[in-house]
Amino acid sequence: MKDCIFEEIGNEECKAGEFNSSSCEEEMMDKNLFFNADINVKYFVKLGIGKSFKTSDNKSSQVKTDYSYNFIKYGKALLKLNFEHLEATQEFIEVVKKALSSKDPAEQFKQIVKDFGQFIPTEVILVQLSTEKSGEISGKLSIEDLKIKMGKKSTHLKEKSNDYNYKYTKIIGGEQPDDIKNLDIGNWVGSLNNYRCWYCIEFRNPISIFQFLPNDLHERIIKSVGITIHHSTIETCDLVLEEYKKPIQFRLEIPTDIKKIIKNKDVDCKILATVTDITESKNDFFTCQVLFPSDGRLPSLIIHRVQNPFKLFKKRECKLNIGWMVIGYYRDFNFDFSTRLK
Structure with missing residues (x-):
């Protein structure tokens, strides 16, 4: 001092x-x-x-x-x-x-x-x-x-x-x-x-x-501690599938503090997501991709319905559980060793 x-x-x-x-x-x-x-x-x-x-x-x-x-x-x-x-x-x-x-x-x-x-x-x-x-x-x-x-x-x-x-x-x-x-x-x-x-x-x-x-x-120091989970949640949504093979864009409800983390390039964050059909349809299932715009807009999910090719397409309502998390390096030295990923 x-x-x-x-x-x-x-x-x-x-x-x-x-x-x-x-x-x-x-x-x-x-x-x-x-x-x-x-x-x-x-x-x-x-x-x-x-x-x-x-x-x-x-x-x-x-x-x-x-x-x-x-x-x-x-x-x-x-x-x-x-x-x-x-x-x-x-x-x-x-x-x-x-x-x-x-x-x-x-x-x-x-x-x-x-x-x-x-x-x-x-x-x-x-x-x-x-x-x-x-x-x-x-x-x-x-x-x-x-x-x-x-x-x-x-x-x-x-x-x-x-x-x-x-x-x-x-x-x-x-x-x-x-x-x-x-x-x-x-x-x-x-x-x-x-x-x-x-x-x-x-x-x-x-x-x-x-x-x-x-x-x-x-x-x-920050890189040596490893990657942490900055945010993790599960959202439920109701969707109406009207057109064959047309994906659905889903907007994520991102908290304000997590938005800052996503826009911080030093964090090098990634978003992991999965989609589950609660109605448990036997004819189709769902996959998703994370859309990360290069113009600085917030990320969203592109949800695809994979249908049995031998079944005729039918318009239907579905209820989905969407689980997603944000992972990345720490922004500072406020380490949480209980949630670090190896």
């Missing part, structure tokens, strides 16, 4: 709020101090870092956690890191080059993320945060495992079968009270004047760690 900006923000960052979590993405936002709902961190979750605890019989158990909490955030300073002034270390560059030369680069990149982290925030809010949290954890785990999750906080636990309810208060930053139950808010807020009591309470604008690598490695 060559340069950064440090700004005092006074009381404008003193605010109360509520956070609710019922998904892996939301829990990651909480653990990594992302309280801004506008920040999209869901892609960072897809790197395979899930939620599990080690139970007393040494077996890993998947658990589900639903919780919510109220928080009071006292922000005193904002630290901005300029992306242009952040550089990857030589150690990190060498590890990435070694992964690119391996037999399975994607697996190596998963390990790199575990060793170096997933992202670097370019904005950090400093000072302190108070939370009062409650929730429920379900799954096969012992009360000792739950205590490992809770850590050193003021905690109340209630056990019911394999489900556990909990409620606790947590203080981040500032002078820590001897007993949270007797917290003096005035003294706690007053400790903000001492910068030695400051703490990172919120991260903003995360950037993938691979983004800081030299440009010549960017494309190599």
Whole structure:
């Protein structure tokens, strides 16, 4: 890091709020101090870092956690890191080059993320945060495992079968009270004047760690991870076949974000499609071709009816299931290793 900006923000960052979590993405936002709902961190979750605890019989158990909490955030300073002034270390560059030369680069990149982290925030809010949290954890785990999750906080636990309810208060930053139950808010807020009591309470604008690598490695990383499924769906349509051997052009319902991917030449995307006759006619079947206009128009399907040549053509209505998907390289470093194609 060559340069950064440090700004005092006074009381404008003193605010109360509520956070609710019922998904892996939301829990990651909480653990990594992302309280801004506008920040999209869901892609960072897809790197395979899930939620599990080690139970007393040494077996890993998947658990589900639903919780919510109220928080009071006292922000005193904002630290901005300029992306242009952040550089990857030589150690990190060498590890990435070694992964690119391996037999399975994607697996190596998963390990790199575990060793170096997933992202670097370019904005950090400093000072302190108070939370009062409650929730429920379900799954096969012992009360000792739950205590490992809770850590050193003021905690109340209630056990019911394999489900556990909990409620606790947590203080981040500032002078820590001897007993949270007797917290003096005035003294706690007053400790903000001492910068030695400051703490990172919120991260903003995360950037993938691979983004800081030299440009010549960017494309190599993306190509080495392989092709992914950008979109997959099944559409049902009713068609009327009126003329013998006349194909039917079917317009695909393409989401806005997928349209951008299709028009991005760097993605090198392809569309795969199949057609199934739900009416299960014994006299004919259907094939399809993907029409990819060279003038920049969106692709569509050309559907052909293949009829038994020994049967006379008859006008008929048919109901078709049209399955199609868009595959291609990644546009960025938001890798999803669970859907990559080899």
